[in-house]
Amino acid sequence: MTDMANHPTQTRTLGEVLPAVLPRPRTVFEPSLSNSPSALVARLTNSQLATAQAVAFAPLPAIAQADAQFLAQSLLMLDVLPRRRDDELGGKLRVRAYQIAIGVRPKDAIEFMVAEALRTCRFYPSTAECIAILSRWERSDEAVRVRREASAAVRHERQARFDEMMARLAAGEVEQAEIDTLPVSWLKIAETRSHLRREEDGRYTSRVRA
Template identity: 30%
Template sequence: MEMIGQAAQASLRGLMDLPPHCDRLPVAKPPLRLPTTSQEAATLRAWAETQPDRPAPASLQQISKHLSFIAAAIPGRAMDEESGKKRVAVYSSILADFSNDALSYLARKACETCDWFPTPRQCLEILRKYRPPASDRDKALMLYHRFWDGRFEEFMATLRSGTATERDIATAPRQWRAIAMEQGYLRWIDDEKRYVIRLQPSAAAAGAV
């Protein structure tokens, strides 16, 4: 019952003296809150783009810890140390792409649902049901897009209300102006190479009075 846990520890002894993995220094993390300025939004996006788009894979030590946890709780087939090491190598290879949080989920679910130490196929079946929480990268990008969605709605609201100025039009992103033209709020003056506010029927009628 304890053989897999013992083998996992034994198989890692030769790796413990390796130097730690060193990544480049991270960009300073901004506050994860809704931006109030375009500069704050740009900072959020710039930080998010430096972050990995998926969690880091678990280390061999973390994989060993989770296998040992499962082995301590669920009986498995008895085997000698050499066979145990080979089995750990197989499990480590199969689980190497999963994050530490995913393997924590695997360990909990295996203890809840398995009568015997899970096979590699059973491990993968459990992991397919794992849904990671939103990462800080995801939150930063969501806040970035929420900020600009709000600014776009404000821009369109000024056009609908007739309070937009020529400066509002000139400083708006090109895509916003194209959408506003499609919806009939702006028109393109080809000779001047610029968008201008299209006079709405209600405003035209009021001016004629």
């Protein structure tokens, strides 16, 4: 597994990201968001949102790869499975054949392959079977979990801000100066909901009187 101590940014931001996806007590009532799922999610400040976005879109740190020795030791664990009658490879030749077929893979993926083969295979798995098992492996270390939490926090906050703005537009509470700063996609949605109208010059203005 990847040592998260070597990635202080992701470890540090985990505590900031997690509160964004934890539900509030359902007794909390927010009138402008009461009909939205995001009403039950803790909100992020602009700074927290920027941090969550940085984590969500940052590349994952490198994960430990299995070397030839690790693969050879892993294949030895599969020796408890019976061989097929036409299986004539053995020893170093077998390991080399599997190295060529499998290629360089993360240690976690090789461990997954061995566990799945022991659980599901009646015979020592062929290289094709090993590759098929490896295709089902998904990385799920701490770095991946942190990024998923950050992505969820970003989605929740963006949805909450959108819902809040639509509610304010519906109530006629948004000044023209603020309307002019909204994303075009939001303006178009607000227009379809009859909160805004698009003028001949392309500018969007409120249809609702405060």
